[in-house]
Amino acid sequence: MSSLFDKGLKISKNALFNVFIGRATQLLGRPFKVVTVLNEVAEKLANKESKTNKFRQLFEVALTLVRLIRSYISGEYREISTSTIISGLAVLLYVLSPIDLVPDFIPILGFLDDLSLVSWYVGKFQGEIVRFREWEEAAHRQPAPSGAALPDAAARPALGDAAQPSVAELGHS
Template sequence: MSSLAEKGLKISKNAIFSVFITRASKLLGRPFQIAIILKEVAEKLADKKSSKGAFGQLIDLGLTLVRLVQAYVTGAYRQVETSTIVSGVAVLLYVLSPLDLVPDFIPVVGVMDDFALISWFITKFQAEIARFQEWEKTSASAASGVAPAPAVSDKSQPAVAELGHS
């Protein structure tokens, strides 16, 4: 069976997802609408946060995506390609949309395509997400006046294999 990231790659190439990419590129200049989307996606992911294991890690990374887009839109973090942010917003729109390949109202299976697309995004943009997570740690330490913790190898970012296979 293929991994979640491979399934997400297939979804990312689907015509339905291209609609979300177009919508995301139009929304990028509208911070208030992006803020509403970020809040709704964070709430949706938080509802599923009770999940353990690989899906819990994937939800945490989905919330990292929400924070990345939020930091970009507010101007706090711009060390990321605009195309990455457009793809990230498209993923968030897809997660939020009731009109995706597998409707969310179908128990368990309904969120699998959402998780697959998040997994694809995390896999494709893993280096940019790792840089953002490091920036978050550094800026949080700077804001608190505490010296940043020593850098840890990529153990803070789950390996793709840890994200699970379906």
């Protein structure tokens, strides 16, 4: 039996996944749309609880991927290549889509192909994910300006930086 990574690699080479790569490339120029996708993916992942350790870890990494892309889109974190962000966004679009190689309405199997693709992404971009988590930890060690603790970034909507102009004001949407 092949590993989740191997299955994810196979999916990543499938023509259907190339459709998601194209959609992710187009979406990257539309930050508000990306934030909507990230919120939907975070909600979908949060609704799926697994008692299996291996799957729980993949869920946590998928939520890290949501936070990574959200931080990239907001401009907070840019220490990553655009192609890595596009691949990550394509993975999240695939997870969100009910139309993929194994439809999500099929119990268990419908979600395993999503997890396989997340597993492939994690394996391929492990160094990027580790660097982001280190950056995240360093950023959160600093006290929040108001002194109040903020909820997990993947579980809340992207609020942006009030000191910065919104993307719509810059003429992008």
